Amino acid sequence: MASPIQPEYSSKFSNEFQISRILGMGGFGIVFECKNTLDERSYAVKRIAVSRCRQEIRNRLHEVRTMADLDHPGIVQYNGTWLERPPVQWQEKEDYKRLSKLGLDKYEQTMDHDVYIYIQMQKCDSSLTNWLATNGVQSSRNVKKMKSWIKQLVQGVNYIHEKKLIHRDLKPDNILIVGKDILKLCDLGISTARKYRSGEEVSTLRSDMCTRLYMSPEQKSSMPIYSSKTDIFSLGLIFAEMCVIITVERLKIFEGFREGESQSHIFSDSETDELISLISAYNSKAHPTCTDILNHPYLKK
Known part of the structure; x- marks a missing residue:
């Protein structure tokens, strides 16, 4: 048959x-x-x-x-x-x-x-990773443009946090560019819900699935613990890379941030140094919220 x-x-x-x-x-x-x-x-x-x-x-x-x-x-x-x-x-x-x-x-x-x-x-036109790779001179990091980009990213992350989510894997690969100046976040595959107790956000133990280069100190620990402040630290590293040409020393500089060591030597502008040092502070309790960042004098000018 x-x-x-x-x-x-x-x-x-x-x-x-x-x-x-x-x-x-x-x-x-x-x-x-x-x-x-x-x-x-x-x-x-x-x-x-x-x-x-x-x-x-x-x-x-x-x-x-x-x-x-x-x-x-x-x-x-x-x-x-x-x-x-x-x-x-x-x-x-x-x-x-x-x-x-x-x-x-x-x-x-x-x-x-x-x-x-x-x-x-x-469909977006490019990624922040590609932009960083093809804009390798300091003159390409126009301060006004970088401030606009920082605001866009913080607004996007703030929206995610308002939806009671944590992205957990912020990095240039997950930041896409539309046209020349519109930035958008993507890849929320390992995002997780924010946890609250008595109206206050509490940290939560999670498995380590994020990209190591941009992870926060708490993510790098043997028992990774997450809160929305985890995203804030990652933003600090991304902002540093947007504002300053960081190439062969990137791993060393990022590890310095994670160890709580000052990286002021890479910045020629004290105001940029102040904001990024605040965002990428070693102690997550010292991190500002997205609203705090958007109201920072640096981004108001």
Whole structure:
């Protein structure tokens, strides 16, 4: 008796999106720049591969649910999500067919048992990481522009904190740029809820999943403890890198901040030094809130 003919698999992503390029790859999955064939607009589409375990799928949908609840100019716009369960070897063959046409011979390795979560988002033009890499002279760090960027980032983080969330992985890779001057936060995959007791925020023990270079002193400890102040310290390191050219000594300088050592020698401007030293203080209890930072005289000028 002949085997029944299996219906051809239909993929929403393959049917409705034309891939232009890969924007990023890593443990988080892969991000494509795509054009939607229906509305003819470009988007960033993030694909996360997970096992078919229901609990793991629910856990990985955390980022989707977090993004869907956020609506702010400083947060990358969320457009929708869907799941795909392709048959064995289908995704590997599809990737080879579609991506090799773009001259790409290295991309995410797929597994036959994978389920794929697709997150459709606003496409941005670049990342702060790219901007830092291509603006390696001090004259590119215009004070007025950097103050505007700092304000935008703090406003975005403040919104996240107001939604009772902690980002936990702030870094230049997770800061995207639209046009020349609009900054947006992305990648809330390991964000977590703020905890309160008697109306006051309390620190919470969490597993260490953040990027080590920009982590706070409390995140680096053997028992990482988090509060919203964790995001503030990371912002301090990012601001330092935005205002001053930091290249080969970056790790040493950032470790100095984490050890509570003054890094005033890297700043030529005392007012910039004052603000960043306040934000990146060793003791998290000394960190200002986002509102405090926005009201700081440095950003009022």
